[in-house]
Amino acid sequence: MSIPTLRFLTCGSVDDGKSTLIGRLLYEQKLIFDDQLSALEKDSKKHGTTGADIDFALLVDGLEAEREQGITIDVAYRYFATEKRSFIVADTPGHEQYTRNMATGASNADLAILLVDARKGLLPQTRRHSLIVSLLGIRHVVLAVNKIDLLDYNEQVFHDIVAAYAEFSKPLGFKTLKPIPLSARYGDNMSAASDNTPWYKGPTLLAHLEAIDVDEDRVSSPFRMPVQWVNRPNLDFRGYAGTVASGRLSRGDEVVVANSGRSSKVASLYVADSLSETAVAGDAVTVTLADEIDVARGDVLCHAPARPEVADQFTAHLIWMSADPMLPGRSYLLKLGAKTVPATITDLKHRIDVNTQEKLAAKTLALNEIGLCNIATTMPVAFDPYAENHDTGAFILIDRRTNETAAAGVVQHGLRRATNVHRHGFTVDREAHAALKHQKPAVLWFTGLSGAGKSTIANLVEQKLHARGVHTALLDGDNVRHGLNKDLGFTPADRVENIRRIGEVARLMTDSGLIVLTSFISPFRAERRLAREIAAEGEFLEIFVDTTLDEAIKRDPKGLYKRALAGEIKNFTGVDQPYEAPEAPELRLDTARETAEASADEVIALLERQGRIAKL
């Protein structure tokens, strides 16, 4: 087999027969073993939907729950080989709620078989799956018009569906589109040309899969190698290990570290463990350089004339994969190549209706929704547009609280070249500001339930600091909600943005040398973490003003709990929105045990201990 393996996925609407198609392909290639076949016959009697016939779908629907419910809920991978080629098949679910699994299968596929039930024609799912296939850069599609046997192998039906799909898929940019009429259940045009469709002159499904050339020639693209691991067995060897994402690398080549712009020559090159003269896309290599330059995991090696973009902002399509909706402003981890950095979605430009491809205004993305976003990373990353390079243009977002994969993203283009935006070096820097005031700046972030006593304690702390001649600023609901943030409400998305702005303002104030006190419920850990990241290293002090919900309801200084419990106020923390207590605050104040005065003294003592203010 000199042709590379073909990786393809099957998709289409729920009952269009995807699993049956794969099962049939394996069966016709005699790739179902005797013991598997006898297990299949037994299973067909128990769970099957095909009467006396073998239900091929049962062969691929692996998990117990799926066999019982008769649906595919996950991606199943199948492997088979003919004399001509080996294949890896991703069988993906059809239901809308499993769009994320389909995207997963599509991310590693070169070709998609899109099934359409001849009786039903194009369905919303057909359009949705086509969009995902196109978004993930698959350029080769087989339109499998299935169950043609149920319409007496009607030629006109086939041509109508093909014409409708050709029209619909024009903007999706497929390189090849091959329509084939077939019956997966009875094997028409699967691996043998069917006598029932004399009007169809094209190849069988298998013949087409065996012959198609999907090699997009990654080797001729510019060279990219994300550094995965630095190999240092001893002082004499320092190798950079990674997989060549695209292009070709030879010994003696001048290479540039995209992120730093530093360059050197390739001194030696290993493909796997063998010293080689050259390596190509797909090879796992280890590179040593002639000069000692700084290279770390996540850096991207390239050739000088064709470098990737290096920026901290870019536009990307996101496929949301988490049950927790996307919140602009919240901090996620972004993994692109071998680099993982904190990132936030700064702007959701629009959501795409996957059924109509319409662009809709939206504030958030829910599970299985797709949108175009601006993304900002905390440090510049090297990338290419996904259309030019799948390996350096794809990323995932990870939820920092649950660690789940929250989204898949594909880069459209960079927003500004970080290399062009040199931050201005201020002559009066933050140290100078602070030194003038004889204090070290800090953000005292008071968090806790409404009624816990945050504002009372923060006010007392500010009075005590002021009395000592310390320069402070206090941010609370009264002075922020009515001005800077008056456009924000209390939905989760707005709460995130509220906290982000407060974090940024606090940062500017600490840059001026101030000790900033903030008093906000700030119920979500993720947002407090975001505020901590915005602050300068070591200057963020989380102060948990702790009280029980019962106690807060009892106090109810502004009568808000009463109204929230009566349903008059929505999104009220502790009532219909959770409060996530800090896991490791710098200070916890127990307001059930001590007075506000004593709590304030604890805060002052902390600042003294840390040397931020002088001891009296």
Added chain:
Amino acid sequence: MSGNLPPHLRRLEAESIHIMREVVSEFRAPVMLYSIGKDSSAMLHVALKAFHPAPLPFPLLHVDTTWKFREMIAFRDETARRLGLDLRVHVNQDGVARGINPIASGSQLHTQVMKTEGLRQALDAGQFDAAFGGARRDEEKSRAKERIFSHRSAQHAWDPRNQRPELWRLFNTRIREGESMRVFPLSNWTELDVWEYVKYENIPVVPLYFSKERPVVERAGTLIMVDDERLPLNPGEVAKMRRVRFRTLGCYPLSGAVESDAETLDEIIAEMKASTTSERQGRLIDTDEAGSMEKKKREGYF
């Protein structure tokens, strides 16, 4: 020498190397589960290449049920010695004390205690946060849906309904304290790929894979090798010498032999291409009941 591999094996090898390097970069204490079989041999061979010229940056772990073929144990120790590997062997001593064995206790209990529980003990004791396994997706239906990076709770449990989507080559390696990841670098390999790789790369494997005259008894259509005196023979049952070999290796009373004349890798590959039964057919523990692999995996089996 990777340059001599056919394109599909070269790509599989590169993918596996990529996965292994990702684990070593992102985890605190990885370990490689070494089960002595052909898949472990191939996985170990790929790993040695992945980190060359550095030595393996993690230890190997064998969970010994005390019922492996004697030739497997000899091969294991010889491999560790030849390659200078840090091999750790764990036996569930609690199971030994309870007298658990595959004959009197039954295959299910034996596997649960000596393999699954033994593995959990060893992973906990070593405080490993990532464990490589040689499983392939083509082995069994529930394996076909397992991720390459498969998340385990602090109790080592697998939740098949709540797996992280796995896109491109971007593996989400984030775990909490106490949790761990099972990683399967050979996920996309087939049985044939493994044998062809063994052949091209000249990788040593346990001699039990090759046909030879061996003492066996036939029970319910399965050929069981009489590897030592612990296998009780039924009245009138006599071990007969037959030309047999094994497609998969495990505890000897649970591993069925196949009659075969295949004495070389080429003959094994030719025999497999003509075969009409799947590889795990000889594995008695898989057929206990439908979905049995999925049940075992949820509980922490590899």
